[in-house]
Amino acid sequence: MTRTSLRVAMIGHAFMGNAHSQAWRTAPRFFDLPLRPEMAVLVGRDADRAAEAADRLGWAESSADWRAVIARDDVDLVDICTPGDTHAEIAIAALRAGKHVLCEKPLANTVAEAEQMTAVADEARAHGVRAMVGFTYRRVPAIGLARRLVEEGRIGEVRHVRAQYLQDWIADPEAPLSWRLDKAKAGSGALGDIGAHVIDLTQYITGDRIAEVSGRLETFVKERPYATSHSGLSGTASTERGPVTVDDAASFLATFGSGAMGVFEATRFATGRKNAIRIEINGSLGSLAFDFEDMNVLEYFDARDDAEVNGFRRILATEPGHPYVAAWWPPGHGLGYEHGFTHQVVDLVEAIAAGADPAPSFADGLQVQRVLAAVETSSHTRTWQEIPQS
Structure with missing residues (x-):
């Protein structure tokens, strides 16, 4: 069948x-998609590097001019994988040009930018143009199963939510400066870069939204050496030093709409933790626990079991009935980090084909942005902050 x-x-x-x-390479090879994604053009700031990346990653051509690419009639969707300071300009231009948009998280660097992006996305939606923000951890099968169990009432009324995102890649004070440590480019540090993920995940799993927060931010290392070359996330260091203008760590209390x-x-x-996303939800009838460093497993406690056999049940979320898994391997053959991105493509393409709204929407990204801003304000003022609800 021609698609x-x-x-x-x-x-x-x-x-x-x-x-x-x-x-984009993998999704149409494992999933029966209603549209056929074509990797048309890759855009980068440097023409030579963009051409090399396009050849290596499988894109048909490359460009150093994103505005010219957005103006092309043969481009249907714009996928934004740039630092946060460019999200708003690129996304708004793409939507106004009639292109569907996938934008990496966090949606923007400020609430004002996110509000403008959401307003333009709403306008574009009236013309059949769709926009989605990339919170890919939603697409981990064990996370999808957790959401399903909460929706089914398996853990009853949600009472406690605990969430951590722990990394250690800049624990060394001599790790060099990168754009992720520059507030002008990144918007915030650990709070927006990784805290945004657990904010979204807990709201997604519980089906509830954060209503108020009380938080604290801390920058442990105030200056770092400038990077002299770009390798991985941080590059190599020079002898000159510059200021770190974002937070190294964030913690906050929250109250959800349900109480x-x-x-x-x-x-x-968090020395020793590379990418530990830990979430535990306690309800009136049971609990759920997840750790991304064991990402194919969801732990489930049913408080209604007999005391003699009660305990957390280890569910290996690799059965065909678990979200997304049927397209992949036999049970027990686990999935990895990259599969969440493939599932994101699947959900977006299917929504576009159906004329439906993909999730998470720009409005969802805006709500997370408001939580991030409220935590930052709370840290400065040492007060509880309410989250505006659209």
């Missing part, structure tokens, strides 16, 4: 660009 093409332009080709490229209590932590100083 209509969905021609994709991706802007940015570093860490996230690599992950997104793998997803459930939340405790959140995001840090890039």
